[in-house]
Structures are given as C-alpha cells and as structure tokens.
Amino acid sequence: MAEGGTRAFSDPDGYAAAFGDVRVNLTIAGAGDFKAQLTRLKLNHLQIYRCCETLPRIAYISLLPERTFLSFPVATASLRCGGLALRNGDMVLHRSGERVHQRSNGECQWGLLSLPPEQLADGGKALTGRLIASPPANRILRPSRAVASRFQGLFRQACHLAETRKVTERPEIARALEQEMLHAITHCLAANEADDHSRGRHHHAAVMVRFEEALSKRIDQNLNMPTLCAEIGVAERTLRMCCAEILGVSPTRYLLLQRLNKARAALQRADPSKASVAEVARNHQFLELGRFSVTYRTTFGESPSTTLQRARQLGAQDSAASS
Template identity: 25%
Template sequence: MTVRKFREFEAYAAAVGDADLQMMLPRLKRPRWELSAFYVNQLHLQFGVEGGGVIAEGTALSTGRFLYVPLSGLHHANGIPLGTHSIFVIDPGCEFTISVLEEHRWCSIYIPSDVSNDGVIEGEPDDTAPKGARVVELGTHEIGALRRLLLRLRYADEDWPNGANADAARSLRAELDAVCRRISISTADEAPGAATGRPLLVRSELARIVRDRIECGGDEGVTIEELAVATDVSQRTLRSLFLEYFGVPPRRYLLIRRLNQVRSVLRTSEPDETTVTSVAAQFGFWHLGRFAGTYSELFGETPSATLHQARRRQPAQCI
C-alpha cells in the first residue's frame, strides 16, 4: 500500500476523496499529513494522519454512503462529540461538518449505492429511503472488532488482494462487508442536547444559514452581528453553535477562514505581480505586522515565504 506524505495541508486536502470538501487548517502542531487509500471489493477506504486540526465542511457524494471512523483525537461531527464507540454515518448527498483541533488520525469507508450488503451490484438505489448524517454508537465488542480490522487493513502487504495471502484477503473482505452491513442498518442513539437547548435539526439549519451568509459576505467577510441577525438568534446562542460545530468561537472561525483564503491566493500568485500587502488588504487585514504574526503562527511560515515559494512548489511527496 502506498502512503502519500504531504508537505502542505492544501495538497493533502485536495487528495482526500469521496466527498465534495472544503477543508481549513485551524491549528498547526507540526507540518505532517499522510493519506493512503485502497479498495476492498467495491468499498473505498482512506486513512488520514494530520499534524494539526481541521475544519472540514462538505457534502457526501450522491452515489454512496460515507462512514467516518475517528482513530485518535477529539472529533466533532455536526456539533456532536465522537467518543471511543462512535462512528459518523453520512448518507448520499448529505451535508456534514467535522472539526478536530489537534493532531489526529481517521479512517473513512465509502460504500457505493449500487453495492448490496453482500457486495453484489444491485439495481437503482432507493431514493425514498430516509437520508441524513448521524452519529452511531457501537457496542464495545463491535467497535473493538472494527478498529482491529481497520488496523489489519491499514498495515497489510501492498499486494494482499492478489498475492500469497489471498485467503487472508478474502477473510478481511468478508469481515469488512459484515461490519459495514451492521453499521448501515444501525440507528443513531439520541443525540446529546445542544448547549443552546435547540433541537439538532434546528442547529443544523442554523449552521447552514451561517455558511450561506458567510459565502455571500465577500472577501472581507461578515460581522458577528450580521450572523446573529441572519440566524435570528442571540450572539450567545451563536457562540454556542460555533463551538459545537467548528470547535472555536465565531470571531476565531471567521479569522481562520480569512487566513486560509489569503494563503490560497498567495500559493497561486506570481511574486512579481502580487504583494502580501495587497492580498492581506483584499481580505480585510489592514495591520500588516499583526496579520503576519497571526499567519505565521497558524501556517508555520510567513506570508512572504508562501508567496515566494509558489514558483518552487513541487508535487506532493509520495513514498
């Protein structure tokens, strides 16, 4: 199995598949990102190692179900903390938010809609089935079996599906199929109550309104007051919502978002045609010294270094 090692968070984020994703770096511990991916029957597995936090907002592909399994670190999924027995199940076409503010590891399993529980290609998927994104709590034996299985798959020989261990490979396939079958028909436990006292459905709708309003806010972004008006909630409730969904308060989230946008522009600009000052101003950063310090703290390099490395940037390293 090939493990791809990335020098930059953005290259890593672009390589993560099976969903339409926007990923932001909210906190950096060390610049280390790894990703490996492979198929078991028609199931697509990804293993990620991240040397910092992440805020991932996206939509699952309409062609299959997405299972997210935290392997280390404190993960939140749609505002719900994922414990040691939790997995996150995302049905086709559903929106989701995953946030982690520390170094962490994860695994995802993508199950195409045209694959049955027995791994056999079926007809058209059932569009009438209820859809959503939910946290499922597994029993101690079940989550233990799943983690052991994923560990065996993660460190199996690269040629395990076709090589000398073909019998072992078939056994792993059968185990994974059985686990996915049990998980797919599981129902979520009652979700923990929100700090705001609002039902989960309402919180999800508030998060969607927040995202839409921020997208419409232009480069300089929106204010906390504008978000409170758009969602028709108090700033205190808004703060609780942000802490649940993104792990950070509103002002920090908006700052992180703008810093990531600045970095995206700097990485793709020509140093002879662009200045750090002009890009910073474009996103509402007027105090250049303060901006540069905050940027360096988050990304581990100065904005000038990001800009001038654009020409020398190499493809992601693979081993």
C-alpha cells in the same frame, strides 16, 4: 479490480482534493507545517480511506447522496463530529448527501468508508433481520468493544494491504476482505446510538450548512452579523451558540481563519519574483498590514514574510534543479 495506495501531502488543498468526489474544505487552526497521509482502497462495493493529519483543523465535508458513508476516529480522542466528541470505537452513520463539520484539536487519525445503500440494506437484512437505511440525521453509534475491535482490526488490515498494494494483485484477497468488512460494518451498525439528541443536532447542523453557504458568498467582504443572521434566518445568539458547539470558535473567528488560510496558501504559491506580503494581505481583505502580520504569526507560528521567504527558497531550488 481493486485499487489502492498511500499518498503524503504538505498542502491542505492538495490533500482535500485527493478525496475525489467527497468534497472536503479544510481550515487549519494551529501553528506548524501541515502534513497529511491519505490511504485509499477501492474494492468492488466498498471504498476505504484512512486519514492522518498533524495539525488542528475544521473540516466541512460534503458527502455523495448515492452512497452511504461512515466515519470514525482511529486511535485518537481529539475528533468531534457535529460538535460531539467521538471516542475510539465510535462510528458515525451519515445521512444521504450530508454536509457535516468535523474538527480536531491536534494531530489525529480518522477513517471514512462508503458503500451503495442497497449493499448495506441487503447485508443488514441478512445478518440482523432488520433494514439498515440512511438516517434522517447522522447517528453516533457505540458498538461493543468486541465488535468495534473486530472492525478496527479489519480496517487496519485493509489499509496495510492498500499500502503494500498486495490487495490489487490478488483479487481473491480483495473479495474475501470486502466480505468480512461488510459483515463487521453491519454488526457495528446494529449497535445502540450513543446519544438521544438527534433532533436538536439536526437543527444545529442545518443552521451551520446555511452559514457555510452564506460565508461562501461573503468570504471577500466584511462580515456584518445582523445581515448574515437575517440571511441565514436565525438570531445572532443562536448562530454564536451553533458555531461554539460545532466549530469551537465564533462566527467571526471562523471567517478570519478561512481568510488567513487562503492568504497562507497564496503566499506558499506566490511567484517569488513578483509577490509581496502587502499585496497578498490586501487581496484577502487584510487592509492593516501590521495587524495582519500579528494575527498571522499568532495563528500559524511564523510571520507571513517567513512563509513567503520559504516560497522564494523553494522557487530557487526548483530553478536550480531544472537548469
């Protein structure tokens, strides 16, 4: 039976968790209040997500090895995958179990869908006469305008049906929609690649995966670049080049953004009667309160005390509602 619906979020962590088995780590990189909307539709073989976000961010996405994934921008030109800018109409075919960085420069919409590899292989063989399999590195595809338009129209239709829940009430609609989408996906994947530098991109992506693994061990430590690069197995110049290409920031700036995001989440979840900005700053390795406050305001557009004050106001509202 088909399942679908739409949820709205103001918490990046809650939004990331809603992707389920797809692990998404978000690092917000711009000022303002984060808002997101996630539409999800699960059909017999196909799973479809439409993601709408309001702030620039860097996403580190870990995909399941047992399914084939495709991602694509939706009516936006601000999305980059693995450092490559995506046009509206482009599609990324991800390798099995890929871990990939995706970033936006502002408000964006994007789609993600998955299906069993055998379903894609059978469909490809039937429609194009050749096998479509998971590539050794992600492939950026650029279908013709007509093929891309057909797919995007079906994607919009699927999201609309998920939002209205009509597809969950009419099994015959769900089956017909899935069949049409599988045909459209197969024709999109028969398109030529949009770039011919997959070997270099694969190497850079592998460096960034090792970088993320090293950072996860050192998020609460001071970053020592020579030690970090020795652990990753690359020269410092190479790491800086990969970060600039794929993340759009330096290694140290990325770690700083991660820590700032964790501090902001802690302030937003703080117990209004017990927490202080100084305590939260120390807990996230910001030992100079003045510098932390300036950096926090520059990044998020408000002071840490303002964030904590809003947490107090929400706490007071919750108390009044429960009394």
